[in-house]
Amino acid sequence: MVNECMLTVMTEQAQTRNERKERTRQALLDGTLALAADRGFAALSLREIARSAGIVPTAFYRHFASLEDLGATLVDDGVTALRLALREVRRNSDAGLAETVRFVFGQVAERRELFGFLIRERHGGSTALRGAIALETQLIVRELVADLSRLRALDAWSPRDLEIAADLLVSTVADGIAAYVAAAPRETISIIDRTVMQMRLIALGIGAWTPRQR
Structure with missing residues (x-):
């Protein structure tokens, strides 16, 4: 006892x-x-x-272990978590483009201060932190490339074509997030709606474009 x-x-x-x-x-x-x-x-x-x-x-x-380790942890808390969450969203075949974009902004809204930090630091003064953010962002691009490569309509696209399209999609959302975290609360809904529209226009362009038009 x-x-x-x-x-x-x-x-x-x-x-x-x-x-x-x-x-x-x-x-x-x-x-x-x-x-x-x-x-x-x-x-x-x-x-x-x-x-x-x-x-x-x-x-x-x-x-x-160091300040760089602390910074890498913040990147993991933000970009990495978002990447893994998006992976789960993509596994849901019913999730459309608008739903996915709104899901991303929902994640940002829950941790606005953290994503504001990441947006600022992606072009900030810390080389190590910029590199960590760029690496995680590139992983999101690569996973999106894999998704696009499964679309039969894009069978004729080269890996470089797919990467350019994926990079454009990710950059558009990143710009939307940057505007969102800097905006007043009354402006956030319009920023989300605008980002959804931009993504739809890009998707329409992807659907109409072929490598032969280059």
Whole structure:
């Protein structure tokens, strides 16, 4: 009985430590987003990020290996999660173009501060962060290329043709997200509707275009 009680206490203590560690880790991520909104990620120091979470700088390394590791985690939280979610949407054959676009904006709305950070940093001062965002974006393009290649109407298209089309679609949505996160709440619906229309026009162009017209 004593051993069981000790085991229970130790388990509860471990859970409490893990919960505290997770709260601190999230505080570091949230503090980074708040600080980067004013000056950009490249201008931030480890010391001020640690201070935003209420910890000493040396304690930062209990959660992240470096500032670049923290930045990569934010990319994972945003672009990677969105890529995986889109993969699930594409598996639903009933999901149309408009539904997919609106799904993307729904994800952005839930984490607007994070996506605002990613949009700013994709052309920001941190080379490592730009590279991580570009890599994840390219993975989305590649998965879209695979989807387009399955369309019988595009059988005559070369891999490069498909990549150009996929890149155009992804870039259009990225531009829409950039406008969305910078807009006033009353403007967001019109931005989503405009992005849906742009995607429909691109889809119509893809359907009418053939490689012979180049």
